[in-house]
Amino acid sequence: MTPEQFLAQIQKQAPAGVYFFLGPETYTRKECRRALTDRVLSEEEREQGLTRHDLDEVSVDAVLDDARSLSLFAPVRLIWASAAEAAVPKDADAHAGLAAYVKDPTPGVTIVFDSSRFDFDGEDKSKQERVRKHYGPIKDVVEFARFDERRARDLAKRLAGEQGLRMRADAIEALVEALGADAARIAMEIEKLALYANGREITAAELANGLIADGRATTIFALVNALGRRDRPASLALLDTLVREGEYLPLALTFLGTQFRLALVAREQGLRSAGDIQIFFQKQGIAMWRQRAEQVSATVGAFPREKLEGAIGKVFAADRALRDTRPDDRVVMEEFVLELTR
Template sequence: MDYKQALKNIAKGQIAPVYIAYGSESYLIQELVHKLTDKLIPAEERAFAVGRYDLTETSIDAVLEEAETLPFLAERKLVVASGAVFLTGAKDTGKVEHNLDRLAAYLKSPADFTVLVLTVDADKLDERKKIVKTLKEAGALVPCAVLAEAELIQWVQQQAAKAGFSFAPGAAEQLIQYTGTSLQTLGKEVEKCYLYIGAGGTITGAELGQLVTKTVEQDIFQMVEHIVQMQMEQAFTMLAELLRRKEEPIKIVILVARQFRIMLQVKDLTQQGYSQQQIASQIGLHPYAVKIAAGQAGRFEAKRLTGILQQLGELDYQMKSGKIDKVLGLEMFLLRLAA
């Protein structure tokens, strides 16, 4: 079952005995655990009816023993064990041995008073493994993958609606551009927006620009967007702000080069017939970031992007070898782009 279906079933009281929550979006994994906790365990019982374990330190045998032990002063218990790397293709570097036959046996006859949740931060499980096949057949797998572009925007708007305010048209997309696609970060920024605008308010893009905490990577992204749009005055203003904040010019060059390299990769893969979803998987980016990069890349020929990357490589060398003043080098690079 997918993540959304799992939440719907939990809300209806259709609780499975075992969940394997995996994926790169840890926020969704934690939300699944929170929903189960709220549905199963009264607040006053959670101190002794919710057990948490780390499978890099605790064996699956010990976790299953806990699952099979009757709950203390409670009708049901929730057992959550993180770090189930043994379900993936990655090498398990932990010193703990896990008896996976014991887990397979538990699946056949799970304790009716326990809900067991195993989590792992991995995009895929290794379906060649017998235990993963068994878990899949039992319907225990719950993938918690990153949200697609439309889902991400919808999620931001829903979080705002839950808080009691709204985003002006285009502002939700702008928030994602400013902060990236991490739901954890976006959730915190939505909370900040609510504290600023209050119940019933509508927050605009201009207000977001003053309110949202942006990483240096997001500032570089915005500067590159100004460059792509040939808004050179804004690009120089953003560069000046980065330098005022004591950001290292060489780091700025590296991050600018990264963005142009992504544009070139996206352009190349698009020309080869890859979809944006496939490109995102291929180069390890969120589909929303790929969409933005595709729009930016559309304004350049591949040869031009290659030339810009060569210029940035040369600038990096000149900076590191002391052949040019770092700030002057950055400014000259922008001027050449404008020309």
């Protein structure tokens, strides 16, 4: 079921004995976790009734044993078992025990097995399918897929309305793109923008001029230019600037990937001037303001087609590396720079 279906279900009926939360998206997962906690436990019951387990450290059987144990101090309990994917290789025999528990769950106890590491597509797909199969006896599965741009735009519009924030359509587009359609970051930025705007309308130009993240777009564009010149020292120095400024490196990589993709399209269409680039992308329904069009034009001039295609492939590889278990983001990005400046 979707997160929306889950939220509707627990409002209409008592929660199930066991749930399986699957997928990487964090914003709706947080909403569902909060709603389930509110549904199962009162504020007074949470100190004794809420239990957290990490399946990196304990087994599925240990979680089930905990659920079966009765407590004089907590007649109603919610047990949260995170890192559920960690149990797949080490708890191969837990399937039967899980199946038996699902058939006869402990009254008054709700268990959530939570797996957030693997995505639904790409290289993660087969890994996630193994995790899903391992928890197959659980019938109530909630899938947390990443937001696509349309869904992220809808969320941004809704949250802006709730915050009383007026944003033009191009500003919504710019915000969603700048944040890589990351719902959690969109929610955080809209809350900050509402305080900043104080009732006036926010434009895309303001976002482009650093309203979201203190001028990071300028630094990232300088990094694009340095990569185009194959200037390794300058590229590493600019990366160091992003790190020192506290930049979220996966988001910086998203900026780079978007810049390369737009430049590749512009090159394939034979677009050279910033004016032509702005007109073309606006006709395609893509937010494109003058400053951004000038940056795309400069990137087209700095990168031949073959290098743009190679850079996009390396962005994809770096993105996969950044999603790995506990990656060192800086090392991944440094390797990305070294690859592009050979």
